Amino acid sequence: MTVAVRVVLGSLSILLLLACSNLAEAQVRIVQTNSRGDNIHLIDPSTNTIVGEIKGVPINHGAAGSPDGSRLYFSSEAEQTLHVVDGKTLHVTKKIPLTGRPNNISISKDGRRVYVGIVSAPGTVDVIDTTTLERVKSIPTKGGIHNVYVTPDGQHLVAGSIAGRLMTVIDQKTEEPVWTLFQEGVRPIAFETNADGSTKRLFVQLSNFHGFAVVDFANRKEVSRIELPNDIPAEKVDKGPFNASPSHGLGVSPDGKTLWVTSRPNARVYTYSLPDLKLLPGAVDLGGRPDWVTFTPDSKLVYIATENTDSVVVIDVARRQEITRVKVGSAPKRNITVTMRQNSSQ
Template sequence: MMTGYASRWCLAAVSTFAVWTASPAAAANKVVIVQTNSAGDNVHVIDPETNKVIGEIEGIEVNHGAAIAPDGSRIYVSDEALSTLDVVDAKTLKVIKKVPLSGHPNNLAVGRDGRRVYVGIIQAPGGVDVIDTASLQRVKTLPTHGTIHNAYVTPDGKYVVAGSIAGKTINVFDAATETPAWTLELDLGIRPMTFSANPDGSTKWLFAQLTGLNGFAVVDFATHKEIRRIQNPDLPPGRSTVPEGSDPSHGMAVTPDQKTLVVCSRLNNALYSYSLPDLKVTGTVFLGGKGAAWVTLTPDGKKAYVANPVTDDVSVVDLASMREIALIPVGYVPKRNTTGTLQLTPPPSRTPGGR
């Protein structure tokens, strides 16, 4: 087993070494997928160009959610074992700070300007912990109607959105003032969410997966009302549901061009694509891994990365063809994943024949 720095960044392509030779100490900005492993103590970093694991963060037991700082300098991970927000230096993949939280955390999000991290607190009474990224201190907890499973920042950066399973509420806060904006109560618990945007960049629709529903609700962000509820397709003859796992549908994302919504169905072990704005099913891929619990997309919207907690791997789906093109082994019970650009410091290059 490799140890030390080399084990953190396992980048070994010959062409890559050639690039690093010119500037071995310089940081390189690279798009990565960060994959948490909820039953382990490590987090994996995946290169979407090669679909290989290129790095590992160690020492975060029962890691849940992850978010990447906008400048690529840090990775933030919610630590369920210690009820902390763990701050990871992107260049070394070392935990540099464990920020105490008000309770047991679940998923988290970082503000667009990078000044705040918002952590959903699933332990009663719940809320959204606000972390100042300059001081790395919890500065407040935003009160919510129920404990919080997932926290998000809308794509325009103007709102913080938190969903409660127990409270069955969507809690929306003004990000500038960190005060309540509106709350919507539904008939089922709120699971993962995602957002579509208007042409001016403002939030158009909020999509929410719900407890017990193999599908999702559609909420008009301007009117604060549910406008549709969509059921994922039934399985065709010859295919069986996956009994293991949590809710029937868990994980969704909107492509950057705002034309496609991708939705995980854990129950059907599938990833579905829906056209926007008409919400018609345009594609289905039945996955090689099992569990389909979360999904993140590459910045160009061409590939989806689906976490499979039952088989401990990540499915890579080409969205144009809706084909699974790779299956990446990761840690124990992979859960949340996220896409972002990191400031990486590659290991020193070696001259031909050197040691």
């Protein structure tokens, strides 16, 4: 064997070891907030057990994770701050003051900006620079912002207001509003993409509507509304109250094949095929009032928070059957999926 061959083989071995090391360090976690507590739980989807807990974020609302897995971000309604959490130690490292009471948050695709919906009047989206960890600007909106999202392609922000009865689409580069839609309170939103990753349709839950609206993103208009089934006996229907939000949680699976939509009155989650939005058989009884929905990256599992049972229901996506339930904190609502990059069993 020549020296040149040995060098090449040695280099390949090093690259292979580094690749294996990176794969070993990549840990998928389900991050579950607890809206009436000061803690957040991390669930390992390979075991469906709690493997980490973040403390000291009172009345936590929104959650986001940096693309490299080094940080987590949480909004605190009680302290009106954005909490920065180290991804390895799970300790709060900084609290960033905000302009008012925050609700949901989102992060830019490159991880350089965190966007915080401010529900306090008159309403803004606070912009946090993740290098300096300071608020650098606020984007004015009509009405307080309940949820803010970055589109999957990273090109736009979508901010929903309940009080303002409006959805505002913001250009991510200029951080300026470009168009608005609806005259109703806007709740959770899910995104369908085109083959090139650009935004195709939005699925939008609205105040006092048991279902969702469908928005053609390119044409900037609502094209239909789909009401969830009334498929359980009347005596078993939960009468609420639901804070004017009978349907508060939905998500598109990462493979783009299905849309999952929760029903509080029916305590179920319904599945629609994409792109035809055909209702699939096998609605799953969640045994409590459901909220947000998040998936594993491989689209095999979906996690649904049930606020009044203090638990998360784990469902097999292909079979549409419950696998298990994970007990968490008080009144779990918002959840996200992140990839943590460190060699620890958090």
